[in-house]
C-alpha cells in the first residue's frame with residue numbers, strides 16, 4: 001500500500017474549500033471540511049477556525065485526534081470539530097465530511113421540511129430525502145450525536161437555521177453530494193412555487209446506487 005500523502009491531502013482540502021466559495025455554498029469563513037487519515041488509527045485533517053479560505057494555505061489545515069485535540073498545526077481546529085468527530089465515530093464508512101451554508105438548502109431548513117428527491121443524482125448521492133435537524137448550537141458533541149441520529153445512514157443532513165452537512169467515502173464524493181443537494185433544493189423551491197405536489201424520486205425504488 002502506498003503511504004498517505006499528507007501534503008497532497010491538505011492541498012485537496014483547500015481546493016474544495018475554494019470551490020465551495022466559487023459554487024456559492026459558503027460565505028465569509030463559514031463551513032469546514034475534514035478527512036480521515038487512512039492507515040492511522042485516530043488522526044484526521046480539518047480546516048482551522050475563523051480563517052478566510054482565500055487567505056488559507058495548505059499548511060493551515062490541522063491534524064486532530066478523535067477527542068478533537070489539536071495534534072499538529074498552527075491554528076485551533078474548526079469550532080465544529082466535535083461534530084465531525086461524532087460522525088467518524090458513528091460511521092466507519094465515512095472518510096470525508098463537508099459542511100457548508102448554502103442558501104437553498106437553508107431555505108428548507110428554515111421551512112422545516114426535508115429536501116425531497118427532485119433530481120436523480122441528488123437522490124443517489126444523498127441516498128434519499130435530506131432530513132432537517134431542528135436548530136441547536138453546533139459547537140459540541142451532543143449536537144454531533146443528535147445530528148447522527150437525524151442523518152442515520154444517509155449522506156446528507158440540513159441543520160435548521162444554519163447549513164448543510166454531507167459525508168462520503170472520500171472528499172470528492174462528499175463535495176459532489178453538497179453540490180447535488182443544493183441544486184435539488186433550488187429546483188424543489190421553484191417547483192413548490194407552482195405545485196404542492198412536485199414529482200419526486202425515492203432512493204429505495206431507483207434500483208441504482210451509482211450516479212448517472
Ligand SMILES: [Zn+2]
Nearest residue numbers: 030031101163
Ligand atoms: Zn456552520
